[in-house]
Amino acid sequence: MLFGAGGPLTPDIEESCTRRGIEVAAAVMNRAGPGYALDDAKLVPLAALDGALLALPFLCPLFTPANRRAAVAEASALGLRPAAALVDPTAIVASSASLADGVFVAAGAILAALARLGEHVLVNRGASIGHHTELGTFASIGPGAVLTGQVRIGPGAMIGAGAVVCPGVTVGADSVVAPGAVLRRDLPDGSRAAGNPAVILGRPRLSA
Numbered sequence: 369m370l371f372g373a374g375g376p377l378t379p380d381i382e383e384s385c386t387r388r389g390i391e392v393a394a395a396v397m398n399r400a401g402p403g404y405a406l407d408d409a410k411l412v413p414l415a416a417l418d419g420a421l422l423a424l425p426f427l428c429p430l431f432t433p434a435n436r437r438a439a440v441a442e443a444s445a446l447g448l449r450p451a452a453a454l455v456d457p458t459a460i461v462a463s464s465a466s467l468a469d470g471v472f473v474a475a476g477a478i479l480a481a482l483a484r485l486g487e488h489v490l491v492n493r494g495a496s497i498g499h500h501t502e503l504g505t506f507a508s509i510g511p512g513a514v515l516t517g518q519v520r521i522g523p524g525a526m527i528g529a530g531a532v533v534c535p536g537v538t539v540g541a542d543s544v545v546a547p548g549a550v551l552r553r554d555l556p557d558g559s560r561a562a563g564n565p566a567v568i569l570g571r572p573r574l575s576a
């Protein structure tokens with residue numbers, strides 16, 4: 369089951385499930401607003417969650433870390449349990465990488481040796497996660513981002529599409545790296561950086 373179908377990434381996760389031979393029973397709308405699913409018949413309001421659906425493991429398809437964290441808290445309060453990591457079959461995952469529950473790794477991503485992904489991490493299409501890189505819980509990595517080697521991404525941080533994080537650099541918790549940025553120095557918790565070389569712009573406003 370997918371919990372948080374207001375995120376436009378939902379159909380991509382459904383496609384990964386299809387490629388893995390997993391059936392998505394429902395895409396839960398935990399907020400009012402538009403819902404995204406390959407088949408609208410799968411969209412289910414919170415109020416319609418019954419015993420059978422509540423027994424299913426879930427993944428959260430929201431890219432913005434704060435939204436995903438809130439939705440997961442909501443799902444957990446309902447008694448739902450996170451699914452084991454879902455990895456698109458076109459991704460390449462080192463045998464020495466470790467992936468916690470609730471993780472989603474999208475099509476074409478690469479996880480190099482000894483990469484460690486905490487609970488509910490989201491790695492989008494074609495991102496490259498270098499050796500010895502650690503992604504804290506609820507971190508989101510945008511399409512095509514490159515985390516070189518021995519990078520640390522703090523809990524709830526967001527790396528924009530196509531950004532590059534240089535070797536050994538740490539991105540603080542809940543920080544945002546803008547699309548296309550080249551981050552050469554550590555980024556403190558709760559900050560926002562953009563450009564090449566990336567400069568700190570202040571505190572994050574939006575994450576995605």
Ligand SMILES: CC(C)(COP(=O)(O)OP(=O)(O)OC[C@H]1O[C@@H](n2cnc3c(N)ncnc32)[C@H](O)[C@@H]1OP(=O)(O)O)[C@@H](O)C(=O)NCCC(=O)NCCS
Pocket residue numbers: 431492510511527528529544545546547548549560562563569572573574575576
């Ligand atoms: C980076 C981002 C999170 C910042 O959002 P925000 O906090 O609302 O900030 P703004 O968009 O208002 O931009 C703030 C400043 O950063 C600059 N900026 C934003 N993105 C930038 C980028 N990629 N490169 C350089 N500068 C950038 C803006 O020009 C603006 O500068 P100004 O204050 O001088 O006008 C947002 O612009 C963004 O790109 N989100 C998408 C991230 C992504 O890749 N998601 C993937 C989803 S799958």
